[in-house]
Amino acid sequence: MALEIVTVPCLSDNYAYIAKGPDGVCLIDAPEAGPIIDALDRRGWSLGTILITHHHPDHVQGVEELRARYGCKVMGPRAEEHKLPPLDMALEEGMNGGEGVGYTEPLHVPGHTLGHMAFHFPRAKAVFTADSLMALGCGRLFEGTPEMMWDSLSKLAALPPETMVYSGHEYTTSNAAFALTIEPGNNALISRAEAIAKARAKGEPTAQVPLSLELDTNPFLRAGHPDVKAAVGMPDASDVQVFAEIRKRKDNF
CATH class of the missing domain: 3.60.15.10 (Ribonuclease Z/Hydroxyacylglutathione hydrolase-like)
Structure with a gap:
């Protein structure tokens, strides 16, 4: 199967991305929860994982609402763990994971x-x-x-x-x-x-x-x-x- 990627406009000029692969649905960054929830609901999808790129508020301020709604795991860079919402897994380069087209390399x-x-x-x-x-x-x-x-x-x-x-x-x-x-x-x-x-x-x-x-x-x-x-x-x-x-x-x- 192909990785299905959904582009979600957020805030005034941000993008979040939903990616659905064989091991479930993940989200890259959470600028705000509302548009992401709408995009998931329209497709009948739940959310398994949030991948955070960095600590700036316009990339993380939707995390807690999404975590509360979906019970999803939150992962992000170990180097910024002290500045991020609580992480279920702190990532470093080389901690690759996922199945099939969902296989992911954090860089x-x-x-x-x-x-x-x-x-x-x-x-x-x-x-x-x-x-x-x-x-x-x-x-x-x-x-x-x-x-x-x-x-x-x-x-x-x-x-x-x-x-x-x-x-x-x-x-x-x-x-x-x-x-x-x-x-x-x-x-x-x-x-x-x-x-x-x-x-x-x-x-x-x-x-x-x-x-x-x-x-x-x-x-x-x-x-x-x-x-x-x-x-x-x-x-x-x-x-x-x-x-x-x-x-x-x-x-x-």
């Missing part, structure tokens, strides 16, 4: 926060990245360093290019506008920005894309590319130095 991807995790479902060719790798962007460095985030993005970039990336926010329109300031001549980026504008005009989500498209268009993943280094006036700089410059520019965009 340590610090930068946005120090303990941020992504959840990779390799047999389903999906990765849930929240605020690490984002559609045409990456999360702000609230706790980590440019070196941390570059290492995390490099880890995610090394996944198979056909992997679908499910990120945590609908920031794609503004991310596309910024990306075009870095690579205005990138034809793949120009086409993507046009497609994003059309999709958002219809109210369609745009934060769920193949990794291959991110590799071709996301300036944060492309910091090591000679064209990008030249574009920011740093042809001889290290990849992480260029990444840091791009992140600085985005923070002030």
